[in-house]
Amino acid sequence: MSQHDERTTRSEQHLAEEVQITVTRRNFLKGAATVAAILAAGTLPAFFTAAPAAANAPEGEAAGLEGENPIGEFVKRDGPLNYPGKQVWYADPPGKQKWAMVIDVKACVGCRKCAYACVRENNIGRNSGFTYIQLLEMEDGAIDLEKATTDYNEGGKPGKWYLPVQCMQCAEAPCVYGCPVKATWREPDGIVVIDYNKCISCRNCMIACPYYARHFNWEEPEVPKNEINPKVPLEEKAGVVEKCTFCIQRTRNGLKTACTEACPVGARKFGDLNDPNSEVSVLLKTRRAFRLKEELGTEPVIWYVG
Amino acid sequence: MAGSSSCSSSHSARHRLARSLVVSVTLALALLVLAPAAPALAGAASSGELLFYPCTSCHPVPASGATRALPNGFKGHGIELEGHDVLGKGDAACVVCHDDPSRDPGKLKLADGSLVDINGDISQVCFRCHYQKYRDFKAGTHGKRKASCVASGCHDPHTPGYIFADGIRPFTGAGFQFKVLPERVAFRPLASPPPAPPVQTPRGFVIFATLGLVAAGGQIFRLVRGRL
Amino acid sequence: MLESTTKNEKQSGVFRLIGIDFQYGRLLKAGPKYWSFVAILGTLMAVGVAAWFTYFTHGGSVMGMRDTNPWGLWFVNYMYYVGLAAGGLVVYASVHLFGAEQFKPLARVAVLQAAVLTMLALLGIVSDMEMPWRAVNMLLSPNPTSPFVYTGSAAGLYMVLCFVDLWVLITGYGGHKLAHTMTLIALPAAIYLHTTTAFVLALNKAKELWNSAVMVPIFLTSATASGVAFLIIFAYIAKLVTPQLKFKSSMFRSLATLLATVIIIDQFLLIVEIITVFWPNSAKPGHTVRLIEFITGPYAWTLLPVMILGLTSFALLAGRKYRHVPLVQLVASGLYVVAIYFKRYALMTMGFSRTPLGQPVPMYVPSLVEVLLAVGIAAFGLLFLTIGIKLLPVEVPEDEHDHGPGEHQPALTQSIDAEPETGVAAL
Numbered sequence: 006m007s008q009h010d011e012r013t014t015r016s017e018q019h020l021a022e023e024v025q026i027t028v029t030r031r032n033f034l035k036g037a038a039t040v041a042a043i044l045a046a047g048t049l050p051a052f053f054t055a056a057p058a059a060a061n062a063p064e065g066e067a068a069g070l071e072g073e074n075p076i077g078e079f080v081k082r083d084g085p086l087n088y089p090g091k092q093v094w095y096a097d098p099p100g101k102q103k104w105a106m107v108i109d110v111k112a113c114v115g116c117r118k119c120a121y122a123c124v125r126e127n128n129i130g131r132n133s134g135f136t137y138i139q140l141l142e143m144e145d146g147a148i149d150l151e152k153a154t155t156d157y158n159e160g161g162k163p164g165k166w167y168l169p170v171q172c173m174q175c176a177e178a179p180c181v182y183g184c185p186v187k188a189t190w191r192e193p194d195g196i197v198v199i200d201y202n203k204c205i206s207c208r209n210c211m212i213a214c215p216y217y218a219r220h221f222n223w224e225e226p227e228v229p230k231n232e233i234n235p236k237v238p239l240e241e242k243a244g245v246v247e248k249c250t251f252c253i254q255r256t257r258n259g260l261k262t263a264c265t266e267a268c269p270v271g272a273r274k275f276g277d278l279n280d281p282n283s284e285v286s287v288l289l290k291t292r293r294a295f296r297l298k299e300e301l302g303t304e305p306v307i308w309y310v311g
Numbered sequence: 312m313a314g315s316s317s318c319s320s321s322h323s324a325r326h327r328l329a330r331s332l333v334v335s336v337t338l339a340l341a342l343l344v345l346a347p348a349a350p351a352l353a354g355a356a357s358s359g360e361l362l363f364y365p366c367t368s369c370h371p372v373p374a375s376g377a378t379r380a381l382p383n384g385f386k387g388h389g390i391e392l393e394g395h396d397v398l399g400k401g402d403a404a405c406v407v408c409h410d411d412p413s414r415d416p417g418k419l420k421l422a423d424g425s426l427v428d429i430n431g432d433i434s435q436v437c438f439r440c441h442y443q444k445y446r447d448f449k450a451g452t453h454g455k456r457k458a459s460c461v462a463s464g465c466h467d468p469h470t471p472g473y474i475f476a477d478g479i480r481p482f483t484g485a486g487f488q489f490k491v492l493p494e495r496v497a498f499r500p501l502a503s504p505p506p507a508p509p510v511q512t513p514r515g516f517v518i519f520a521t522l523g524l525v526a527a528g529g530q531i532f533r534l535v536r537g538r539l
Numbered sequence: 540m541l542e543s544t545t546k547n548e549k550q551s552g553v554f555r556l557i558g559i560d561f562q563y564g565r566l567l568k569a570g571p572k573y574w575s576f577v578a579i580l581g582t583l584m585a586v587g588v589a590a591w592f593t594y595f596t597h598g599g600s601v602m603g604m605r606d607t608n609p610w611g612l613w614f615v616n617y618m619y620y621v622g623l624a625a626g627g628l629v630v631y632a633s634v635h636l637f638g639a640e641q642f643k644p645l646a647r648v649a650v651l652q653a654a655v656l657t658m659l660a661l662l663g664i665v666s667d668m669e670m671p672w673r674a675v676n677m678l679l680s681p682n683p684t685s686p687f688v689y690t691g692s693a694a695g696l697y698m699v700l701c702f703v704d705l706w707v708l709i710t711g712y713g714g715h716k717l718a719h720t721m722t723l724i725a726l727p728a729a730i731y732l733h734t735t736t737a738f739v740l741a742l743n744k745a746k747e748l749w750n751s752a753v754m755v756p757i758f759l760t761s762a763t764a765s766g767v768a769f770l771i772i773f774a775y776i777a778k779l780v781t782p783q784l785k786f787k788s789s790m791f792r793s794l795a796t797l798l799a800t801v802i803i804i805d806q807f808l809l810i811v812e813i814i815t816v817f818w819p820n821s822a823k824p825g826h827t828v829r830l831i832e833f834i835t836g837p838y839a840w841t842l843l844p845v846m847i848l849g850l851t852s853f854a855l856l857a858g859r860k861y862r863h864v865p866l867v868q869l870v871a872s873g874l875y876v877v878a879i880y881f882k883r884y885a886l887m888t889m890g891f892s893r894t895p896l897g898q899p900v901p902m903y904v905p906s907l908v909e910v911l912l913a914v915g916i917a918a919f920g921l922l923f924l925t926i927g928i929k930l931l932p933v934e935v936p937e938d939e940h941d942h943g944p945g946e947h948q949p950a951l952t953q954s955i956d957a958e959p960e961t962g963v964a965a966l
């Protein structure tokens with residue numbers, strides 16, 4: 006019974022104590038104004054970074070519609086991002102090309118030869134659990150990624166079409182903008198590369214990429230000794246992010262990418278947009294082309310023709 | 312008749328009658344033989360070799376008609392004609408590309424009427440009709456950059472909609488192994504995407520962690536129970 | 540003021556260093572229950588160290604994250620700890636910015652909480668890096684367009700700021716003016732820190748579910764609410780452990796009112812987001828698909844508790860009659876602290892329910908190494924706080940201005956608290 010009395014005394018005591026309100030209206034407004042001012046000052050860095058980007062933007066979409074060659078317009082805007090000026094150690098320095106790739110989805114049969122040629126060419130670990138190139142089996146009639154599947158055991162099925170997806174080497178790459186240490190950048194010829202020695206494994210770029218193009222080496226990549234390609238790094242890739250580089254070790258030497266050469270039906274075309282006679286330029290001028298996730302504004306350099 | 316005897320007039324009149332009889336009978340027989348071949352000649356741009364040697368009498372269309380082996384035992388001589396069967400009925404389709412007067416199926420006709428050997432640049436034959444595809448092929452934007460449309464192993468000339476794709480399935484003679492367009496036929500592609508590496512939990516860590524958690528758990532238990 | 544010697548300096552059980560009187564005597568006098576609690580935390584910390592060591596030697600495959608779920612428990616904990624740290628400081632800062640004197644006694648405890656929790660957040664990030672020494676690259680070549688840079692640097696600076704602030708409060712260096720200025724910097728820094736954390740998620744157009752401007756206000760309100768809730772719990776425990784702390788129950792009632800207000804704003808923002816997504820044809824289809832899968836799919840267990848626990852805790856605090864009861868406050872705070880953890884976990888897994896190419900993703904399950912590493916880090920933080928509230932002079936002197944030992948140093952063994960101890964066994 007004494008315990009009950011103690012409790013009631015305590016609660017009465019609590020109720021009896023008044024909360025001392027010392028926040029006057031003046032104090033509150035002063036504080037709020039101070040906080041607002043400091044928050045506003047905190048947004049200043051955003052203006053500094055946005056200003057150069059706005060200055061470099063093209064003069065508006067109308068420029069492309071006035072009958073000018075839209076490819077030429079793209080080529081003018083295309084350029085390096087966060088380029089540190091240092092050379093990729095396993096490839097030649099960039100030339101004046103603007104690399105692009107065109108994939109003919111009418112011809113693609115989903116055989117996955119490109120995916121595995123890429124694995125062999127680029128020292129992708131056989132235990133790493135990913136390939137740079139993914140094939141999506143799409144339903145006819147729409148580009149509906151939600152209904153697509155990567156896990157198919159029959160290619161060339163009637164009523165389906167096949168969409169190969171890989172790093173799009175975007176001109177406005179979200180991964181380049183998102184890397185905290187500038188370990189990934191876009192070279193002047195359009196290829197987005199990664200410095201494996203700088204990557205801090207934060208995987209922010211993997212979150213930012215809308216095409217699922219970047220992959221992390223959760224394990225040390227293992228490649229059978231007789232299949233190692235000496236022209237491409239292997240040990241440096243342990244514990245960092247890697248992705249398709251348009252076979253930078255081949256394309257800077259005048260070759261085509263491994264996937265382009267491996268395709269048995271010639272569905273892939275790789276070339277230089279600056280050359281009006283290259284296969285990609287001709288295709289983009291004569292056929293109807295589209296890009297994946299165009300509405301995100303990433304400006305990929307892989308087009309699809311039907 | 313050993314020779315012509317011009318000595319006796321009654322002898323020559325009989326000879327002349329016999330000769331004209333032979334000629335007329337031969338002509339009649341010839342007409343009889345030609346008659347059934349007449350439809351085959353309709354629309355043909357070539358001379359009459361087809362009357363005596365219609366292609367389809369040895370190379371039946373479709374290939375399933377080749378039930379009997381040739382005298383040398385070869386049985387793969389039937390021809391499937393699909394897509395290009397719109398060029399004509401029966402043997403008329405054959406002569407559109409294969410030139411008949413020279414009786415050489417190894418010579419093909421070009422747009423200006425000249426002939427090209429089957430080992431030459433026979434893509435020009437396809438060019439006669441498929442000029443857009445040929446323009447793309449020359450620019451490198453159609454298929455792969457190969458030497459020609461047909462002999463390089465992409466299109467079969469008799470069933471051009473069926474594509475031979477390197478390394479997907481082997482090309483074995485005149486059979487048609489791989490269909491890509493216009494009708495897709497399922498085939499077995501390379502392996503599905505590899506699975507992600509499994510989660511490892513090293514045994515040493517499990518042992519240490521179990522010990523630590525048991526120790527901590529025991530302490531918590533004792534703390535909660537109020538004893539120490 | 541720091542160098543001046545007073546007669547209190549030679550008091551036994553006090554060790555003076557960098558101007559702070561470390562109360563190791565109080566620590567040594569602590570009872571066996573305290574020490575067994577410390578031992579538990581130490582064991583858990585050792586397990587965490589073993590987990591980190593395993594990660595170093597075996598690489599990323601010991602973690603439960605894969606390409607389909609590149610971020611996992613460590614980021615959930617980062618968001619959570621940053622939220623708790625920022626929220627707690629809001630309370631303390633309102634003393635100086637808005638003149639809310641009733642929170643004055645909480646000052647040092649709140650700042651200590653903020654400092655330690657931010658340290659835990661940074662530990663969470665560093666523990667996920669396979670090569671932590673490469674973090675120096677963020678100083679050598681930071682990318683101004685990456686929100687990660689801003690949040691990482693903000694966390695580091697904020698941690699240093701909080702520790703310095705704690706030192707300033709305890710030693711009284713610079714007097715009231717310096718303390719006031721530091722608060723003027725600390726509160727916006729806390730808000731800035733949590734805003735940049737929200738931007739790490741919100742600025743990804745690849746993830747439709749995160750790419751929303753409302754992410755920032757949701758983070759701020761969740762942070763404040765969970766921070767205040769944690770502060771309530773921590774203050775009660777600190778009062779239990781260090782009887783010298785004088786926390787009036789009116790102060791707790793103010794805290795509870797503040798908590799209730801922020802909880803309801805937080806829940807409101809969550810409902811706003813849900814309406815925007817589920818209204819017919821108002822959100823991007825990918826956005827809706829992912830949220831539907833979230834309500835009906837394998838991740839439903841993470842999102843539903845957020846609403847249930849959140850509204851329950853608001854209901855507990857809403858009634859004026861019961862808001863002052865410590866048990867009610869503690870239960871509501873506990874529920875909300877848990878609810879916000881679910882919310883952070885839900886947010887993380889929400890973004891990965893499908894790959895960017897629309898393929899369904901197997902459910903993320905944190906591996907044993909990940910979980911024990913997180914437990915180890917949490918144990919380290921708790922250990923720091925537990926020893927801190929005994930070792931550091933965390934009680935605020937009764938007089939108006941926050942002066943240090945140089946002037947009005949109250950005798951530590953004297954209890955000038957008028958309010959009776961609420962039935963607590965002295966430890």
